[in-house]
Amino acid sequence: GLLMSCGREGVYTAGMLGVGPTVKRYGKEKLGMGEGQASLFGAVFGGSVVATVSHPMDTIKTCQQGDLHGRLYKGITQTARVLVEDGGARR
DSSP, X not given: OHHHHHHHHHHHHHHXXXXXXXXXXXXXXXXXXXXXXXXXXXXXXXXXXXXXXXXXXXXXXXXXXXXXXXXXXXSHHHHHHHHHHTTGGGO
């Protein structure tokens, strides 16, 4: 679970550092928002995007951590395969 944990945190942090300020600037320059409104817009939009992108890694990590003896989830690829076969995003 450590690799997926680091990957998820890396994607989330990099996304928030890049997406949030970019969307904030867009809100101010293109949509005429004030500072506070643009900051909120950037944070909500950026957070939603990067949470969606990083969520599969978090799900894989959580499944691996919950399977203490490694009986069902044996690796990243195999865990992803099991999750997709067991319902995928509908789960």
